[in-house]
Amino acid sequence: MNNRRKFIKQTLIGSLGLTILNLIPFRSFAANKKKYTKITILHTNDVHSHIEPFPTKDPKYPGLGGAARRATLINKIRSEEKNVLLFDAGDIFQGTPYFNKYKGELDFKLMSLMQYDAATIGNHDFDNGIEGLNDMLPFAKFPFVNANYDFKNTVLKDKIHEHITFLKDGVKIGVFGLGVELDGLVDKKNYEKTIYNNPLPIANKIAAYLKETEGCQLVICLSHLGYEHPLNKISDLILAKNTKNIDLIIGGHTHTFLEKPTEIKNLSSAITLINQVGWAGVNLGRIDFFITNTNKDYFLKSENIRVE
Amino acid sequence: MDSSMVNDLQTDSLIKPYRENLEKEMNEVLVIAAEEFPIEKGKAQTKLGNLVADLSLEIANQLYQPVDNDSIDFCLLNFGGLRTSLPKGEITKGKIFELMPFENELVVVTISKEAFNSLVNYLFQVGGQPISKGLTLVEYLEQHSDVLDMYFLIKENKYRINSEFKILTSDYLANGGDNMSFFSKPIKIEPLNIKLRDAIIKYCESENRKGNKLTSVLDDRIILDKLRLK
Incomplete structure (x- = not known):
């Protein structure tokens, strides 16, 4: 029995700096035999210390999630794909007794074991104070990125990266x-x-x-702003509309279960994608970018995989 | 079952010692309950609701430093937020996590007299919610009337004089959870920076230190349909 529910499998073609051109199935693209580099982006958000799966009697997410099964899933994808990047959009902390007792140590150790490539900081990651977060940093073998918190007057000074870049198979990715x-x-x-x-x-x-000076073919924002808010409070939707050069926003905070990435026409009329996969490690987000050797086109396939 | 969904052994073995230690802590006995505190659906007040509302107020009063020197009038929570019955006998920390699995924090919400009247109406409409001592709500039929009247008393003089009321509740309810729309336009919200669960644990530990067992009472804080009860 296949317990993996693949919520969406969508393929679409787009072009960097331009609008998404067409919706065509993956196979017909492959048939074109264009050379491309496949970059597989995996992501979580708002895991909230859900190290164990939900109890089987849970009314909403019976038996779903759990770090050990997420690790299996990630390992499987890593064995199948060459260029995998794994991100988290914040609120790693708070939500189960594991956090109350271990203060984030186990969460960071598990994420390190799963080889997360970067994470951002959510509001709950401050729950034991800025010192509490700082104390846990040695357990994280991956960098944290945030560009709009100024930590210069705190213990986190120089410990949080504004941005980082990755080189995968000749493709430069800025985060x-x-x-x-x-x-x-x-x-x-x-x-x-x-x-x-x-x-x-x-x-x-x-x-x-990142796009112009660093020459990144893919720019990814790990955002803990939230997908959407009442009034005009800054959210991923507002961010996407009012910026350019961001290809993908991996969101969090609002615990939004998106069926598929939202496509927003950004300031330069190109598409910025937003994805968010609920919370508690119930889903693992996956988006595959296919970047051609001319660096002009990419297309993507995305699936949110229920961890069960 | 999909083979990809088995536990990753390396991950599981990393978790194992943490899990075992945690289970040990969750099995820690905080206090002895003198009686059972069952979830009782359809009742205007329950021992469990009274216990949690009263202890929340007690803990909150230790933490709350009002700028206006005006103390909290009463605590209002919701039955839906209390997720399990407490057994007679040993109460473990894990049991309190079951009772209150949410991360809700205690807040002091100041509301207008109009909003307070809506709150009273709400309590009669929904047939009660956990409230602390300090508010008495009695619903009864006038002897010579067919009209259902609602009466409430809250530090009577204060109700006449004051135009504002301070209510201790959870941030979830203050944000309108469980249809508590009377909290929608608060005059003020003051966080106490303590989780409801931690308040319960703190109270249990402190009662245990004093050599007390966990008890609570049913009283006249909320009595609905008094005549029919007679």
Whole structure:
């Protein structure tokens, strides 16, 4: 019995810096025999210390999730794909007694074992204060990215990366992070002297830098802004519309279960994709980018895989 | 079963010692319950609801430092948020996590008199929610009338004089959870930075230190349909 429910399998072709051109099935693209490099992006968000699967009696997610099975799934994909990148969009902490007792140590160790490539910081990652997060950093063998929190007056000074780049099979991928406004959401005593800066201008500046100066073919934002908010509060939807040079926003915070990545026409009329996979490790997000050797076109396939 | 969905052994062996240690802690006995505190559906007040509302107020009062020197009037929670019955006898930490698996934090919400009136109406409509001592709600039929009247008393003088009420609740309910729309336009929300679950654990530990067992009472805090009860 196949217990893996593949919510979506969609393929579409797009072009970097331009709009998505057409919806064509993967096979017909492959039949073109264009040379491309496949980059497989895997992602989680708002895992909230859900190390064990939900109990089988859980009314909403019976038996779903669990770190050991997520690891199996990730290992399987790694064995099948050459260029895998694994990201988390924040709120790793808080949600089960594992966090209350171990304060994030096990979460970071597990993510290190699964070889996460980067994560961003969610509001709940401040739950034991900025010191609490700092104390756990040695257990994380992967970098944290955030560009709109200024940590210069805190213990996290110089420990969080504004952006990082990866080189996979000749394809350069730039990754940066954005965090939600802390005031009103996180106790001041927990974020201390962290300064929150408006994500929009920062996102535009860094995305342009990554694309133009660094020459990244793929720019990814790990965002803990939330998919959508009432009023005009900055969200992934607003971010996507009002920026350019971002190819993919991996979101979190609002625990949004997207069936497939949302396509938003950005400032340069190109497509920025937004994906978010609920919470608690119930799903693993997957998007495969196929980048051609001319660096002009890519197309993608995405599936959110239920971990059960 | 899909073969990809088995546990990764390396991951599982990393988790194992943490899991075992955690289970040990979750098995820790916090206090002895003198009686059972069952979930009782359809009742206006329950021992479990009264226990949690009263202890929340007690813990909150230890933490709350009002800028206006005005103390909390009462605590309002919801039955839906109390997820399991507490057994008579040993109460473990794990049991409290079962009772309150959510990460809800205690907040003090200041609302207007109009909103307070809506709150009272809400409580009669839904047939009660856990409230602490300090508010008395009595619903009864006037002897010579067919009209259902609702009466409530809250530090009576205060109700006449004050235009604002301070209510201890969870952030979930303050945000309108369980249809508590009367919280939608608060005058003020003050976080206490303590989870409801941690308040319960703190109270259990402190009762145990004092040599007390966990008890609670049913009283006149909320009595619906008094005449029919007679």
